[in-house]
Amino acid sequence: MPKKLVILSGAGISAESGINTFRDENGLWEGHDIMEVASPRGWENNPKLVLDFYNKRRRQLLEVTPNNAHIAIARIENEFDVTIVTQNVDDLHERSGSRTVIHLHGELLKARSSFDEDLIYDWKEDINIGDFCEHNSQLRPHIVWFGEAVPMMQPAIEKVSEADILMVVGTSMQVYPAASLVHYKKVETPIYFIDPKPNISKSEIPNLEIIADKATIGVPHAISMLSRI
Structure with missing residues (x-):
């Protein structure tokens, strides 16, 4: 049975396709x-x-079109049971071939x-x-606008709590409630944090691996590391 890989994605992954960041x-x-x-x-x-x-x-x-990070995530569905939880309102994950995408903030x-x-x-x-x-x-x-409920938050929490592997890409995890998701993972679940300017340390979250690269470079690198798990 394939391992459950949950990917938390944010504006940084879509920015490389030309989507302007949130603010x-x-x-x-x-x-x-x-x-x-x-x-x-x-x-x-x-x-x-x-x-x-x-x-x-x-x-x-x-x-715009999906970039190499979106495509790499879609391809890994051949090896893992992948769920994407995204803060993005675009459909670039779906267009690259990803099948299970939870949109926390709605869909454009x-x-x-x-x-x-x-x-x-x-x-x-x-x-x-x-x-x-x-x-x-x-x-x-x-x-989902400021002050409104985030109806997909509970399904996202459930997926993260069941994950065997967690990957965070394109988000600094500073926007709540999405930022709280990493705290629902099992202690033993490894987490790969991909960001060119990581604002998190290994002392903050158990089993954290930091990859200080942009999404199109960091995602393929993280995926190559998964093959060794």
């Missing part, structure tokens, strides 16, 4: 205050601004009803004011 050092996202475009209040105050913002992100996503290529959060649609076009669900309620991006 810059000034707390802005593409020149916008985060709360203007990623909070229920921002949506209530200016839904057109929010829709325009995510429409641009969606168009950008459709122009989906829209959902403002009336019924369980009413979700596949959506690759712009979402415009006047695009309604079947209940005549405005559609919104299927994104």
